[in-house]
Each structure stands twice: as C-alpha cells, then as structure tokens.
Amino acid sequence: MTRSILITGASAGIGRATAELFLREGWTVGLLARRGAVLEEVAAGRTNAVVLEADVTDAAAVEAAFDRFTGAAGGLDVLFNNAGLFTPAAMIDEVTLEDWHQAVNVNLTGMFLCARAAFARMRGQDPQGGRIINNGSISAHVPREGAVTYTVTKHAITGLTRQLSLDGRGFDIACGQIDIGNARTELLQGIIDAAVEAGETPPPTMDVADVARSVLHMATLPAEANVQFMTVMATKMPFIGRG
Numbered sequence: 001m002t003r004s005i006l007i008t009g010a011s012a013g014i015g016r017a018t019a020e021l022f023l024r025e026g027w028t029v030g031l032l033a034r035r036g037a038v039l040e041e042v043a044a045g046r047t048n049a050v051v052l053e054a055d056v057t058d059a060a061a062v063e064a065a066f067d068r069f070t071g072a073a074g075g076l077d078v079l080f081n082n083a084g085l086f087t088p089a090a091m092i093d094e095v096t097l098e099d100w101h102q103a104v105n106v107n108l109t110g111m112f113l114c115a116r117a118a119f120a121r122m123r124g125q126d127p128q129g130g131r132i133i134n135n136g137s138i139s140a141h142v143p144r145e146g147a148v149t150y151t152v153t154k155h156a157i158t159g160l161t162r163q164l165s166l167d168g169r170g171f172d173i174a175c176g177q178i179d180i181g182n183a184r185t186e187l188l189q190g191i192i193d194a195a196v197e198a199g200e201t202p203p204p205t206m207d208v209a210d211v212a213r214s215v216l217h218m219a220t221l222p223a224e225a226n227v228q229f230m231t232v233m234a235t236k237m238p239f240i241g242r243g
Contacts, residue, residue, distance in 0.1 A: 002048070004073035005219060006030035006066065008056055008114050009083030011038040013185035014135065014211050018080060021212040023049055030069035032056070033083070056083045056110030066117040075125045078219045079118035081111050082135040086187055089146035103149035108156050115164060122173045129172030131226075133218050134161045138181035138231070138239055165228065174226040176218055181233025183208040204236040
C-alpha cells in the first residue's frame with residue numbers, strides 16, 4: 001500500500017528537497033505552499049504528487065488543502081510540518097511589530113494550524129493514527145545573534161512537539177521534531193552572503209539532501225518507534241562547546 005505524506009513549505013529549501021526524495025521513493029506526496037506554479041515544477045507531472053496551493057496562516061485554506069489531500073491519497077500517514085521563515089536580523093528593540101507578527105503567524109500559528117488539521121484526520125481515520133514531524137531548529141535550543149523572532153517561535157515548536165506527543169498517545173499519533181543546523185538553502189544563503197560581504201568566513205554548512213534523508217528515516221519507522229528529537233547539523237558549526 002502506498003504511504004502518504006503532506007509537506008508544508010514544499011516549494012523551496014528543506015521542504016522541496018524532502019518532497020523530491022519522497023516522490024522518488026514512491027510515496028503519495030502533498031505539496032503545500034503559496035506558490036502553485038513552483039509546486040507544479042516540483043511535482044513535474046508525477047502522478048504521486050498532489051499540488052496544494054495554500055497559505056499556512058489561513059485556517060480555512062489549510063483545512064481545505066488537507067481535505068483535498070486525504071481525498072486524493074485515501075488518508076494521511078505523515079505530516080512534515082516544515083513551513084517557516086526568517087525575519088531580518090535585529091536587536092529586540094529594533095524589531096518591527098510587523099516582523100514579529102509575521103514570524104509568529106508563519107512559524108507558530110501556521111505550524112499549529114497544520115498540526116491541528118493533521119491530528120484531526122489521523123484521529124478520525126480508520127485505522128487510526130499517523131506521525132507528525134515538526135521542523136524545529138538549532139534555534140529551538142540555542143539562539144543566533146539578532147534572531148529573536150525566529151528563536152522564540154522555534155522554542156515554541158518544541159512545546160508543540162511535546163504536547164502532541166503526549167496527547168497523541170491514545171490515538172496512535174506519534175510526534176517528533178527534527179532540529180536542523182545550517183543546511184544549504186535559500187534561507188541560509190543570506191547569512192552566507194552577508195559573511196562574505198563583510199570579509200568574514202562563512203558558517204559551516206551541509207547538503208540539504210542529508211536533511212531529507214533524515215526526515216525519511218523518521219517517517220519510515222514502525223508505529224511502535226519514534227524519534228522524539230533529532231539534531232542534524234553541519235559538523236563544524238558552533239553548537240557544542242565551551243563559552
């Protein structure tokens with residue numbers, strides 16, 4: 001039986017790399033993002049791809065997208081709750097309220113809405129159950145300078161992961177979190193470019209394909225097993241060390 005996964009933020013970066021891997025592996029893949037034309041490029045005409053043009057901050061659009069996907073796939077095995085963004089780096093007293101609200105709306109509310117939609121369908125389907133994989137971040141543990149909006153919202157995702165893990169037990173819904181550090185994506189490119197422009201050494205990075213393979217491992221575990229938290233990061237990035 002073909003397994004199904006819905007991936008948010010599937011038009012670029014980690015989401016796109018993960019979607020392309022799962023498509024190659026033969027899963028039925030829901031590609032959810034705002035840019036429908038780009039999603040069509042990711043789908044590349046493959047019959048196991050379901051394009052879901054939607055904004056994760058729009059509750060009605062999220063519900064409609066999940067309904068469309070479960071109708072096409074016959075159910076939902078896995079959600080990769082991935083969509084997120086960085087706002088411009090700044091000290092907290094320089095962060096605009098617009099940037100704060102945007103970060104909260106996408107990185108927190110958007111992930112809540114998608115987890116909520118997935119949980120409801122996994123709870124209601126027969127057989128009951130499924131798996132939710134939240135994209136946290138190294139920033140869910142330690143901050144990067146000038147990244148208050150991102151750091152705060154990603155810490156909140158850890159709370160969401162723990163709560164879903166607890167509340168999902170009675171419904172065979174597992175929840176885990178992948179905390180990623182410095183995968184080479186469009187989001188990281190701005191940091192790399194800024195370092196080069198300033199004459200500094202760019203941060204250590206890793207291939208985004210390694211993240212996709214890590215998500216695949218989490219998604220293919222049997223129902224009795226769960227990766228609660230996985231950290232996958234560039235080997236030489238300064239996460240572990242003495243202050």
